[in-house]
Amino acid sequence: MQKKYLIGNWKMYKTTQEAIGFMGALLPELKAIDAGSLALYIAPSFVHLSAIADLIGDHQSIQLIAQNCHHEAEGAFTGEVSAAMLAAIGVKGVLIGHSERRSYQKEDHPLLAQKIKRVLEAGMQPFLCCGESLAARKHGKHKTIVQQQLQESLMGLTPKEIETVAIAYEPVWAIGTGQVASLTVITEMHAFIREVLSELCAGEKVPILYGGSCNPQNAKAILGCPNVAGGLIGGASLRVDAFMQIVAALLEQKDGTGYSCN
Numbered sequence: 473m474q475k476k477y478l479i480g481n482w483k484m485y486k487t488t489q490e491a492i493g494f495m496g497a498l499l500p501e502l503k504a505i506d507a508g509s510l511a512l513y514i515a516p517s518f519v520h521l522s523a524i525a526d527l528i529g530d531h532q533s534i535q536l537i538a539q540n541c542h543h544e545a546e547g548a549f550t551g552e553v554s555a556a557m558l559a560a561i562g563v564k565g566v567l568i569g570h571s572e573r574r575s576y577q578k579e580d581h582p583l584l585a586q587k588i589k590r591v592l593e594a595g596m597q598p599f600l601c602c603g604e605s606l607a608a609r610k611h612g613k614h615k616t617i618v619q620q621q622l623q624e625s626l627m628g629l630t631p632k633e634i635e636t637v638a639i640a641y642e643p644v645w646a647i648g649t650g651q652v653a654s655l656t657v658i659t660e661m662h663a664f665i666r667e668v669l670s671e672l673c674a675g676e677k678v679p680i681l682y683g684g685s686c687n688p689q690n691a692k693a694i695l696g697c698p699n700v701a702g703g704l705i706g707g708a709s710l711r712v713d714a715f716m717q718i719v720a721a722l723l724e725q726k727d728g729t730g731y732s733c734n
């Protein structure tokens with residue numbers, strides 16, 4: 473059975489003190505449960521990574537992901553952070569192409585493809601985000617957009633390399649809006665992403681996570697949908713109690729098929 477993933481994307485929230493406080497409360501809760509079947513991650517701001525890595529220590533019940541990295545291996549790029557720098561402090565993965573970065577930093581597919589390469593070279597797992605805007609969905613272009621995002625961002629990778637990537641489907645209209653995608657949409661889009669990955673010769677191994685207004689109330693149903701290997705959580709990951717409720721929902725999943733989604 474494939475591991476179920478849960479990633480808390482803290483975006484630009486929490487001071488270091490608040491981040492340390494959160495982890496101080498979370499780690500004992502994780503110690504108290506058997507989370508061995510789960511792949512749990514926190515994606516804090518760069519500035520908190522070292523402090524949180526120290527707190528996690530050998531515990532390993534939860535790991536660190538960065539929210540971004542630079543597309544070059546190193547160089548004169550003031551203010552940037554390389555994949556190798558992240559790997560050196562114990563970071564295990566990097567979010568690539570979050571819709572907020574595609575939109576505000578104008579990140580395009582060729583740039584994202586370069587970032588994925590840097591992450592793989594540094595021995596970490598890329599978590600490639602994809603998802604359509606509301607306008608694209610209204611015009612019936614959601615599948616075309618997601619297909620293009622995947623094909624162009626994964627371009628140049630071998631099928632073996634693609635199998636080490638994880639995908640996060642995050643419809644833009646569901647992020648931070650409280651407008652979670654219906655189980656029908658989630659099921660349809662995850663099946664479609666699986667098809668696109670198969671065309672790229674990457675089999676069933678690539679985990680496909682869902683993100684967008686996932687919370688303790690809806691997590692169990694979402695995480696039980698076919699082809700949903702876990703959740704990428706924004707707002708609800710900022711509170712320990714909400715994060716732990718989603719962990720509990722994940723632990724309730726007995727297999728990869730779960731609920732019938734309609």
Ligand code: 13P
Pocket residue numbers: 481570642646647648649650683684685686704705706707708
């Ligand atoms: P919300 O869970 O706040 O909708 O954010 C989702 C997200 O963007 C995670 O990367």
